[in-house]
Amino acid sequence: MFNGPIPSSLKTCTSLVRISLRRNQLTGDISQQFGVYPQLIQMVLASNRLSGHISPNLSACTQLTILHLAQNMITGSIPPSLSQLPKLVDLRLNSNHLSGEIPPEISTLTNLYSLNLSSNQLSGSIPTQIEKLGNLGYLDISGNRLSGLVPEELGACTKLQSLKINNNKLSGSLPDAIGNLASLQITLDVSNNNISGVLPQQIRKLEMLESLNLSHN
Incomplete structure (x- = not known):
């Protein structure tokens, strides 16, 4: 139940390897309260009340494998500079603004x-x-305002076990390439979109799939 801002002195702790402050009531601008941590492999700040934009400084933490900023009040866009984190395995930015x-x-x-x-x-x-x-196992981009078609290229993510693109404004038909996702087991949820047309026959290839939601299209 910690509250208030994260101490500014944390910026000077450049030898940090892990930061985990999740599930508190911490406040403040996330772009101002952290420095550059060359050895950092894990940053977990989920479930607080942090605001502001995602800091470009994060791109200097090149050893990061886990970055969880979910369930805060972070605004702005997803900075392209996150692409400079080559070791990133788990990225969670869900439930923000x-x-x-x-x-x-x-x-x-x-x-x-x-x-x-x-x-x-x-x-x-x-x-x-x-x-x-190509190594993506879990993809959840649901509950946004995404539009356009479901891209054929999604079929190249053949290791996907769970795919959630529901509650958006996606249109057109489901691509035949959806049948390439033979590893899908947990869920395929495309509900609450504007998907139209005929279901691709290739969907029958998803033999391990346990949950399929096509409703409200």
């Missing part, structure tokens, strides 16, 4: 296994460069 488009530069994070951008105000289309995220 992020706006703008999903930066295509995020496709350079080829080690990414889990990406959660859900419950924000992101707009634009799903970047076709997403096909480069």
